[in-house]
Amino acid sequence: MESVALHRSARALLLLLGLCTSIAFGDQPEWVRKRPISQEFYVGIGMARKDRPASEYAEGARNVALNDIASQITVSISSDVLRTVLEKNEQLEDEFQSRIRASATADLEGVQLIDTYETDGEYWVYCRLSRFDYEARRAGKLNAAAAQSLDLYTRGRQEERGGKVGLALGLYAQAFGPIEKYLAEPLVVQSEGRSVYLVNEVYTSLRALLNSIEISTTGGERDAKIGRPLTKPLELKAGLRDSVSSPAAQIPFRFTFTRGSGECVDRVQTDNQGIARCAVRKITASDRIQVIEANLDLLALAGGEHASPLVRTILGSFALPGTRFVLNVSGVDVFVDANESMFGEPLQQKRIEPVVKSELGARNFSFVDDRTKASLLVSIRADVRKGTESFGLAFAFASATVSVLDLETGKEIYKSSITDVKEGSDSFEKAASKGLNTLAQRIARDMIPQLVDKVQK
Numbered sequence: 001m002e003s004v005a006l007h008r009s010a011r012a013l014l015l016l017l018g019l020c021t022s023i024a025f026g027d028q029p030e031w032v033r034k035r036p037i038s039q040e041f042y043v044g045i046g047m048a049r050k051d052r053p054a055s056e057y058a059e060g061a062r063n064v065a066l067n068d069i070a071s072q073i074t075v076s077i078s079s080d081v082l083r084t085v086l087e088k089n090e091q092l093e094d095e096f097q098s099r100i101r102a103s104a105t106a107d108l109e110g111v112q113l114i115d116t117y118e119t120d121g122e123y124w125v126y127c128r129l130s131r132f133d134y135e136a137r138r139a140g141k142l143n144a145a146a147a148q149s150l151d152l153y154t155r156g157r158q159e160e161r162g163g164k165v166g167l168a169l170g171l172y173a174q175a176f177g178p179i180e181k182y183l184a185e186p187l188v189v190q191s192e193g194r195s196v197y198l199v200n201e202v203y204t205s206l207r208a209l210l211n212s213i214e215i216s217t218t219g220g221e222r223d224a225k226i227g228r229p230l231t232k233p234l235e236l237k238a239g240l241r242d243s244v245s246s247p248a249a250q251i252p253f254r255f256t257f258t259r260g261s262g263e264c265v266d267r268v269q270t271d272n273q274g275i276a277r278c279a280v281r282k283i284t285a286s287d288r289i290q291v292i293e294a295n296l297d298l299l300a301l302a303g304g305e306h307a308s309p310l311v312r313t314i315l316g317s318f319a320l321p322g323t324r325f326v327l328n329v330s331g332v333d334v335f336v337d338a339n340e341s342m343f344g345e346p347l348q349q350k351r352i353e354p355v356v357k358s359e360l361g362a363r364n365f366s367f368v369d370d371r372t373k374a375s376l377l378v379s380i381r382a383d384v385r386k387g388t389e390s391f392g393l394a395f396a397f398a399s400a401t402v403s404v405l406d407l408e409t410g411k412e413i414y415k416s417s418i419t420d421v422k423e424g425s426d427s428f429e430k431a432a433s434k435g436l437n438t439l440a441q442r443i444a445r446d447m448i449p450q451l452v453d454k455v456q457k
Helices: 002-025 054-071 080-087 090-106 131-161 165-174 198-211 309-316 352-362 428-456
Strands: 041-049 112-118 122-130 188-191 194-197 213-217 222-225 234-240 252-259 262-264 267-269 275-278 280-283 289-296 322-330 333-342 376-390 393-406 411-425
Touching: 041 054, 041 131, 054 122, 122 131, 131 165, 131 188, 131 198, 165 198, 188 198, 194 198, 198 213, 213 322, 222 280, 234 252, 234 289, 252 262, 252 275, 262 289, 267 275, 275 289, 333 352, 333 428, 352 376, 352 428, 376 428, 393 428, 411 428
Parallel strands: 222 322, 333 376
Antiparallel strands: 041 122, 112 122, 188 194, 213 234, 234 275, 252 267, 252 289, 262 280, 289 322, 376 393, 393 411
16 A cells, blocks of 8 residues: 555656656747648748747737748739739839738738747747638639729720720729739639730720820920020820820820929820920020920829839830920020229229120020110129238239129029139239139139029029
């Protein structure tokens, strides 16, 4: 009897020691040592270090497990359209796969937490997701997205048949949005009694409609002046090719300087006659030949900056209807009124005026002798006064003020002065001459760029 009791005590002690050893070494589950493999489930294993609050490292481990599951959900690109677009941009293909994984992570539902395990420094989680349930839910979302896209596409077809080109383009462009996550897949739908690949159908319809749009302009090359608006707006007319009486109405165009620079209404929409007019408020560059291009703004029809990078790239793969306007730019007509003196006497040969004209002329400004024909009046007031004479050196001080008056508005748009530029020589006249030369150099270096900037702005 005593031996039986002793035997039972020994067994209890061994079990207790085994339990203590298990706790001390943290019996590592099989799923930590060897990743489970299942045909029925996506398996996700996540680990986070316990170097932050418990709620944070637990959430971190779970996120790792979810990303692990999402990484197993791959999409092969079977869409001809998307394959063609991605082949031209390897970086976009990587981004596309990354977005697919990110959207897969966001769409994960029904993930089960199977087990957790932790040591002093690590926290592990084991999650899984039924493949069947995931595919069923995904199929439902895909069908809903395809139905929404197909509706936009069908309405676009109807608007195109009704001659409403702008509305049709917008609906076609927007049809990519709902199926963005599924662009890589075939997406076979029924449209007008036939089975079609939705992505290809939308793409080809949009491309065909864009190719049918023809742009014409009136006025040819235009004359323009620096710092001044164009007297008449730039004008283009959009219509359907091979059709005399079918204007392309309600189409947005974007006007941009591709050579030179200026201020213009950059986004304009065609009216019911298919005409778009762009007002150019000012030319700010001095290039003699400047170019403004107008291109159909397809992105604006698809939601502008709200469109995803992938949709923007697909829309950017189309050849867009457009035209260009050439501006022959000349400088503003300037009348120069110069008053230069030395020691109170007018200079017979001016020193500042030639420098100002040379600098402005190099920047494409024009000069007139009749003030009534000028747009700007540049006034120059320069004077040299005597200083002191010491040890055989005479000193003189040169000062000048340059101002610009806009004769069309009556506003003074620029005024600046340089005072008391000191120079010395063996006579006052030579000192004055050196002072005027230095003054002219400073005007060319400091004043003229500021003056031109004020005029152009």
